[in-house]
Amino acid sequence: xxxxxxSAIRIELNAVIxxxxxxxxxxxxxDGLALPSxxxxxxxxxxxxGLRAWAKLKGQQALGYVEQLYTFADRxxxxxxxxxxxxxxxxxxxxxxxxxxxxxxxxxxHFPWEDHRDGAPKIIGSLIMPALTAxxxxxxxxxAKRERAERISIAxxxxxxxxxxxxxxQRYELLWEAGLVAEAGKNAKNTLGLAMPYDHRRIxxxxxxxxxxxxxxxxxxxxxxxxxxxxxxxxxxxxxxAGLRLHKQNFRRLVEAQGLVEETGAMTSGISxxxxxxxxxxRQVLQERGTAGTKLPRTN
Amino acid sequence: xxxxxxSAIRIELNAVIxxxxxxxxxxxxxDGLALPSxxxxxxxxxxxxGLRAWAKLKGQQALGYVEQLYTFADRxxxxxxxxxxxxxxxxxxxxxxxxxxxxxxxxxxHFPWEDHRDGAPKIIGSLIMPALTAxxxxxxxxxAKRERAERISIAxxxxxxxxxxxxxxQRYELLWEAGLVAEAGKNAKNTLGLAMPYDHRRIxxxxxxxxxxxxxxxxxxxxxxxxxxxxxxxxxxxxxxAGLRLHKQNFRRLVEAQGLVEETGAMTSGISxxxxxxxxxxRQVLQERGTAGTKLPRTN
DNA sequence: CTATATATGCTCATAATGAGCATATATAGG
DNA sequence: CCTATATATGCTCATTATGAGCATATATAG
Numbered sequence: 001x002x003x004x005x006x007s008a009i010r011i012e013l014n015a016v017i018x019x020x021x022x023x024x025x026x027x028x029x030x031d032g033l034a035l036p037s038x039x040x041x042x043x044x045x046x047x048x049x050g051l052r053a054w055a056k057l058k059g060q061q062a063l064g065y066v067e068q069l070y071t072f073a074d075r076x077x078x079x080x081x082x083x084x085x086x087x088x089x090x091x092x093x094x095x096x097x098x099x100x101x102x103x104x105x106x107x108x109x110h111f112p113w114e115d116h117r118d119g120a121p122k123i124i125g126s127l128i129m130p131a132l133t134a135x136x137x138x139x140x141x142x143x144a145k146r147e148r149a150e151r152i153s154i155a156x157x158x159x160x161x162x163x164x165x166x167x168x169x170q171r172y173e174l175l176w177e178a179g180l181v182a183e184a185g186k187n188a189k190n191t192l193g194l195a196m197p198y199d200h201r202r203i204x205x206x207x208x209x210x211x212x213x214x215x216x217x218x219x220x221x222x223x224x225x226x227x228x229x230x231x232x233x234x235x236x237x238x239x240x241x242a243g244l245r246l247h248k249q250n251f252r253r254l255v256e257a258q259g260l261v262e263e264t265g266a267m268t269s270g271i272s273x274x275x276x277x278x279x280x281x282x283r284q285v286l287q288e289r290g291t292a293g294t295k296l297p298r299t300n
Numbered sequence: 301x302x303x304x305x306x307s308a309i310r311i312e313l314n315a316v317i318x319x320x321x322x323x324x325x326x327x328x329x330x331d332g333l334a335l336p337s338x339x340x341x342x343x344x345x346x347x348x349x350g351l352r353a354w355a356k357l358k359g360q361q362a363l364g365y366v367e368q369l370y371t372f373a374d375r376x377x378x379x380x381x382x383x384x385x386x387x388x389x390x391x392x393x394x395x396x397x398x399x400x401x402x403x404x405x406x407x408x409x410h411f412p413w414e415d416h417r418d419g420a421p422k423i424i425g426s427l428i429m430p431a432l433t434a435x436x437x438x439x440x441x442x443x444a445k446r447e448r449a450e451r452i453s454i455a456x457x458x459x460x461x462x463x464x465x466x467x468x469x470q471r472y473e474l475l476w477e478a479g480l481v482a483e484a485g486k487n488a489k490n491t492l493g494l495a496m497p498y499d500h501r502r503i504x505x506x507x508x509x510x511x512x513x514x515x516x517x518x519x520x521x522x523x524x525x526x527x528x529x530x531x532x533x534x535x536x537x538x539x540x541x542a543g544l545r546l547h548k549q550n551f552r553r554l555v556e557a558q559g560l561v562e563e564t565g566a567m568t569s570g571i572s573x574x575x576x577x578x579x580x581x582x583r584q585v586l587q588e589r590g591t592a593g594t595k596l597p598r599t600n
Numbered sequence: 601c602t603a604t605a606t607a608t609g610c611t612c613a614t615a616a617t618g619a620g621c622a623t624a625t626a627t628a629g630g
Numbered sequence: 631c632c633t634a635t636a637t638a639t640g641c642t643c644a645t646t647a648t649g650a651g652c653a654t655a656t657a658t659a660g
């Protein structure tokens with residue numbers, strides 16, 4: 001039973017490949033800032049194997065961590081008329097692993113409003129809030145107005161402590177609707193951040209949201225680090241992903257309490273400041289527990 | 301650029317539709333215990349809209365909550381040779397909403413080892429552990445043996461307090477590898493639980509895992525309840541999904557502290573025991589916050 | 601020798617969680 | 631009416647987790 005030509009659907013894989021170097025998260029990109037992508041290879045048994053094989057072929061080293069993100073299929077997500085289904089993947093690589101001619105782009109260049117490590121970006125106060133307020137006031141009726149106000153206050157709260165770093169996708173969609181990103185097409189007025197082709201920036205937003213959520217309950221950061229690292233490097237990497245500053249001592253307490261790392265015996269040297277112990281990820285934790293904790297008041 | 305006939309790939313949607321009635325979680329099924337499924341309709345703008353429209357067409361009432369689960373594409377997941385990509389969805393419906401000729405099957409019939417509300421099921425001690433131990437001992441080398449032992453002790457821990465209800469998929473895969481589920485084909489010896497066609501039981505395992513994780517940080521249970529309910533009904537529903545007993549008073553404290561419900565003023569009557577207040581879900585919480593909490597030691 | 605930059609150890613108040621005691625108010629059945 | 635039984639609800643208390651911050655140690659840079 002062959003599909004009719006009319007209903008032919010192309011399936012492609014899109015990979016959001018992330019690396020962090022010196023506290024800067026990068027996105028590995030193909031031509032013209034597009035995400036690396038390829039056709040679904042029928043030769044591979046599973047999608048993930050297909051992606052790994054394809055990445056190797058493309059000259060990237062082996063991907064460290066790979067996870068399926070989401071399957072995108074809105075009509076008109078690429079060119080008009082044609083429907084392409086894209087299966088998005090999130091992959092993490094070591095800084096050393098990347099390179100090899102693959103271009104890379106700092107992700108906060110595409111999402112300048114997401115980096116709050118040095119306080120809220122000025123762009124929020126100077127451009128985003130005024131534009132969103134105008135958009136809210138332009139709502140057709142008062143119900144819509146209230147709903148827009150609500151969404152704005154959650155995505156871009158006035159109180160900086162209420163900033164929820166996980167809402168990357170909601171924020172991107174809000175900015176889209178308000179015509180503040182170039183991808184919104186003819187509705188776009190002022191355009192914020194570096195645009196990407198097709199719906200790729202949206203896919204990246206999905207990846208950022210997933211990654212920011214995941215680092216809290218799964219030890220995936222280590223996939224971005226070299227085999228040995230200091231606790232400060234670890235913290236810097238987490239901060240780079242989350243776009244937030246963390247309390248140093250408490251961060252260490254958390255990491256140690258969870259038994260995520262073990263001392264290697266080695267120390268840093270040659271750098272300014274007191275030498276730091278070099279740690280390694282305790283790979284065993286991946287086996288030891290399936291997940292982290294609960295939130296339900298279990299009874300025993 | 302039309303796809304070559306040889307690489308034609310069928311895309312279908314599979315829905316895991318869940319309802320809970322009287323503390324029993326059900327799966328709505330199509331013919332022969334298969335999951336309801338249909339072709340990807342190119343007429344709909346997004347996948348989710350397609351699924352909702354299709355469900356309505358099939359005689360189900362509108363789906364309450366819908367979320368994309370995973371895209372399954374292992375070769376040979378259905379019949380041999382042909383490759384079908386399935387986009388799995390999880391949907392929740394009210395008990396009242398379902399019915400209408402759609403068959404339903406209690407999910408613990410398919411996963412009898414997952415219901416720990418009355419303590420660990422006897423099947424674990426009598427059948428599963430002996431078989432898994434034999435499987436472990438049949439490992440080709442000692443490294444594989446150690447790895448199998450590790451996986452077993454996480455999936456089916458000796459200490460009941462270490463039972464992690466979220467590991468539904470890991471457990472299913474373990475049982476598959478050990479040949480304890482019928483879907484494993486010629487490798488299957490003793491077969492546990494009611495099998496389902498193709499890889500549908502695996503898709504359901506994915507859905508259960510997702511749902512068990514999700515109820516902890518998103519108020520999705522309410523999609524399974526009528527508009528008004530008692531706190532006990534709410535707790536029973538959560539317990540049914542999690543397959544665990546919860547501490548009653550602490551459960552209530554949690555629910556109230558989070559402001560998830562509000563009193564309606566009405567009370568139950570006619571049933572044995574002291575009448576209970578009827579509560580309603582505060583829909584506003586969906587707007588109020590994007591997610592729940594953090595786990596990173598943020599600094600302010 | 602001093603300024604500067606990190607690394608590490610520890611304390612303390614407050615909030616969240618796990619367990620359990622006690623009391624209130626219905627229905628069911630003699 | 632009285633008693634057994636089934637829930638509903640209020641409250642306490644020990645333990646743990648979290649958020650903030652003080653103090654001290656040990657390098658490099660000049």
